[in-house]
Amino acid sequence: MAATETLTAERILEATEEVLRRYGPAKATVVDVARALGVSHGSVYRHFRTKAALREAVTERWLERNVTELRPYAEGPGPAAERLTGWLEHLFALKRQKAGGDPELMATFQVLIGENSAVVDRHVEHLVAQIAAVLADGVRDGVFAAGDHGVTATARAVFDATDRFHDPAHAADWAAPGIEDDFRAVVSLVTRGLRA
Amino acid sequence: MAATETLTAERILEATEEVLRRYGPAKATVVDVARALGVSHGSVYRHFRTKAALREAVTERWLERNVTELRPYAEGPGPAAERLTGWLEHLFALKRQKAGGDPELMATFQVLIGENSAVVDRHVEHLVAQIAAVLADGVRDGVFAAGDHGVTATARAVFDATDRFHDPAHAADWAAPGIEDDFRAVVSLVTRGLRA
DNA sequence: GGAATGACAAATATTGAAATCTGTCATCGG
DNA sequence: CCGATGACAGATTTCAATATTTGTCATTCC
Missing domain, CATH: 1.10.10.60 (Homeodomain-like)
Structure with missing residues (x-):
């Protein structure tokens, strides 16, 4: 047709x-x-050479949308501390919304994620780079301390520390009551740890 | 026989x-x-009334061993800051050792974990209580700040922030090179965030 | 000429009949 | 008397035959 x-x-x-x-x-x-x-x-x-390559391309496209959605926080104006919490909150909200709004689609997505860890790794690099950009601004403005092992390592630590709130492996937890409080407590702990 | x-x-x-x-x-x-x-x-x-109850009891026993292994850090003497890092390092080492030493057994364990989330939730409560005990000592000694929402909420935040290094869902990552550095970066970020 | 097709072999998935397992309970044996 | 047994019904799993899908490629069509 x-x-x-x-x-x-x-x-x-x-x-x-x-x-x-x-x-x-x-x-x-x-x-x-x-x-x-x-x-x-x-x-x-x-x-597409194989079915696997086709699925990989879909996964890549899917993940790419997240990076685009978060770009304003990474690049946008405003104080670094607020941009960081905004970035983390927006990422969590995005994920929660997808997981809660259509659990089956989320399950599908999780399968694709599992099949394409190389794509996911590259995507994580992008996200960590976005955090690193915010941290660098914060260090420049004197609100964040440069971590012991450089801004990128610290950015990765921020990403890892909030893992429970963005990794699809934990999607089932995101509907639990109190998850919001848990999230805020971790963000609070992390931002305290970043302060100059 | x-x-x-x-x-x-x-x-x-x-x-x-x-x-x-x-x-x-x-x-x-x-x-x-x-x-x-x-x-x-x-x-x-x-x-045992059912096969499920039998598996649940096995899961409980299995998890209980972790709590026992970590008790020295929770109760033992010494500065709270060192006990906390010791506790976190020991937990990570325990998990890594099990996952690396016998991946099949770990996979089995992961299935049981998935079947018995109620047991796991109770176990997490115990672990968080151990962290909270260390934090309380630290607050008393003036090395840790009492978190914005109480010691238990902060303890949970510490547990959540290090999730990637103790949750069996991430076991596959624990063999990756650089995981040690990632772990240290998160622990460093978290302990900074706890400082008075 | 270059994109699209569909027949084809090998790999993978589905299906349903047969085998095994779960959970119950009347009976056994110490 | 009280724990252990094994036959049993219904639920679940296995296995092998059957059907579908993947990926290739010689041929067709514009």
Whole structure:
């Protein structure tokens, strides 16, 4: 039906996301994706060497959106301390919203995450770099101390310390009552630890 | 063969642990446990109402050992700051050792953990209480600040912030190079955050 | 010429019948 | 009398036959 438009990697990725959303990671097949696009599955293989590569590309796209959403905090103006808490709160809110709003989609996402740890590692690098940018501003302004092992190591420590509030592995906890308090307590502990 | 000894809950738990170790969580059956003890499976049901209850008891025993191992840091003498880092390091070392030394056993353990979240929650309470005891000593001695929301909330924040280094969900990461540095960076950040 | 197709082999997943396991309980034996 | 037994029904798991999917490639079509 959509055979009029040319088949691009982008269109295949959109269809794949839709198929994953509808059937889940276990049942979504390349044939399903091709059917959704009204083409033969052979055509999909022209754009993606394997099913794994296709799923990896979807995962990458998905994660990339988070980085984009958080960029304002990393680059935006304002005091570094507020930008850091804003960044952490926004990340947690994003994740919680996704996990709470559509648990099945979150489960699908978690499977993809598990399949593509290399992609995830690269994504974590991006996020840590965003934290590091905020920390660097804070150090420059004298509100944060440069950590014992450099800003990047400290940024990673901030990311690791808040792991429970952004790692999909903990998504099941995010609906628990009191999780907000736990989050605030950790953020408070971490920001105290950063103070100059 | 061991039919001479009386059948106790304790002996059943030992046999169950052995069976779990040998066959893994998916294959370990109540019949296997009974066979290992040389009794009928009906006898096992005299001591544990269900297979789930049996597994829960094993999980509880397993976790209890950790609490015992860490008690010296919680109660022992010495400066609170050193006891805290010692406690955190010992916990991480314990977990890493188990995960690295016998990955299959760790996987088994992780399945049991997942099945028995109520038991795990109680166990976490115990661990947080141990941290809280150290923090309370530190506050008394003037080396730690009482957190904004009380010692227990702060203790939980310490536990949460170091989650990546004790939660079995992250066991796969514990063999990565640089994990030691990551751990030290988080502990450093946290202890800074606690200082009076 | 270059993108799209669909037949095909090998790998993977599904299915349903057979086997095993869980949990109960009437009976046994010390 | 009281713990242990094993036969049993219903639930779950296993296994092997069957069907689907993945990935390739010679051929088709624009």
